Amino acid sequence: MVTATESRIQCDVDIDAPGRQAGYLRAPLSRNTSGWGTVEIPIVSVKNGTGPTILFTGGVHGDEYEGQIAVSRLARNLDPAIVQGRVIMIPALNIPAVMNDTRLSPVDNRDMNRCFPGNPRGTFSEMLAHFVDALILPHVDVSVDLHTAGHSGDSALSTNMHYVADSALRARTMAAAAAFGAPYNVVFWGVDEGATLTSSVERRGILSLGTELGGWGRVNVEGVRIADRALQNILKHFEIIEGRPETTQRDGSPGTRHMMVRDAAGYSFAPAAGLFEPRNVVGDMCRAGDLAGLLHFVEDLDRPPIEVRYRLDGILWMSAGPGRVQRGDAVAVLMEDYDEARAAA
């Protein structure tokens, strides 16, 4: 049972109860027009028999749509009769950012995925992060948090995971990623580790998968298709529903390609603010020294574009855009094939 004793957020769903429990988290938000106002965050728990608990979250960032769509769809349709275990679904976790269509919350201008493990007396995003960390995660065996590159770029359709030191957990996580069935699974050495939902999940020893299923501020058609199939695949992989994961890719290849972002040279950064013209799309094979793109200064007739080049051989995982970038923004991230020996080095 989720209790509200440590949190200002009320949960009107009993996630320990069998069957489909659907309702809202109610988070207090005082506004000019409603001093006692609340924000309602949809939550659905489907429980039957015995088995592990899976948490599916979407909308930690408001402008990342594929997870919101896929988790909402599953939350509407999952039949408790076919479930062995429990599935907790929060499709639009950071609801102020979701309704505002932005990465950051308009309430406190915070990135919720930099607020973990949160604070029950902190800002709105910190309060929300605390609720998830302290009152949801202790019930969870597997967390799948669905993201995209939002408005800050595009991504090759992929799951991602940190290189966790525990080799057994790492192997279980890679197996879960393969069952998820995105074209790529990226093992990486974290950016901003410590404050993300993933880091909170990992601190508790829970299996954690993230995703990048699109970006550029639009709904990626293939990203939604992969996400819908992947949620079913994950439930099958952990034997919560019957069946075998279906992981054939659009190009006919049989499954997920394990990749890694190990080398700092995988990142190319903008050396100045400007209008970035990328030369590749995500999924392209790129070579060290190739042109990643041109940084244009269209406001200045006398200033030629700056060439930004790749620094190693790899497949383009993340691509900048759309359009204007700031100095220091990552404009390209390359991934290499996963190599256990190099990973462990």
Ligand SMILES: [Zn+2]
């Ligand atoms: Zn995100």
